[in-house]
Amino acid sequence: MSAFAALSDPTRRAIVAMLSQGERAVADIVERFDISAPAISQHLKVLRETRLVSMRVDGQRRIYRLDPTGLDEIDAWLGEVRAFWSGKLDALERELRKPQADQGTPKKPRSK
Incomplete structure (x- = not known):
């Protein structure tokens, strides 16, 4: 499973966000x-397999x-x-900064 697939689940995203604040015990x-400990364990397993989180043992x-x-x-x-x-935005900026050929020259009204 890719990291993107692992993070497609909102619970796993919440776990990653929580861990971004620091280490946490299970x-x-x-x-x-509001889900069971075995369900959280499964989410943590997926996150470990995709190497988004790591685990260390501290006593029990x-x-x-x-x-x-x-x-x-x-x-x-x-x-x-x-x-x-x-690259696209740089090209757009260059295009927008180009002087316009008709800039400053009033347009002649069309004759009917």
């Missing part, structure tokens, strides 16, 4: 949602944090989109 993540707790490796796919795509639009 219990902390579970208590913020499992601590999750964002994994920058998984964001590379998203960054690469955004870079391509930005490059496309940047």
Whole structure:
């Protein structure tokens, strides 16, 4: 599954947003949602598999944090989109800055 597919789910997006504020234990993540702990575990599994989050063991707790490796796919795509639009917007700006041939010259009324 791609990072985009993983983030298509609103619960997984919310987990990623939560982890952007810092590491969280699974219990902390579970208590913020109205779904079961096994369901959250499945979401965390998908996020781990797509390398959007990583987990470390601290005693009996499992601590999750964002994994920058998984964001590379998203960054690469955004870079391509930005490059496309940047070039198009630069061309538009150049076109808009060109002096108009008829600028400043009043138009003659058409004769009937």
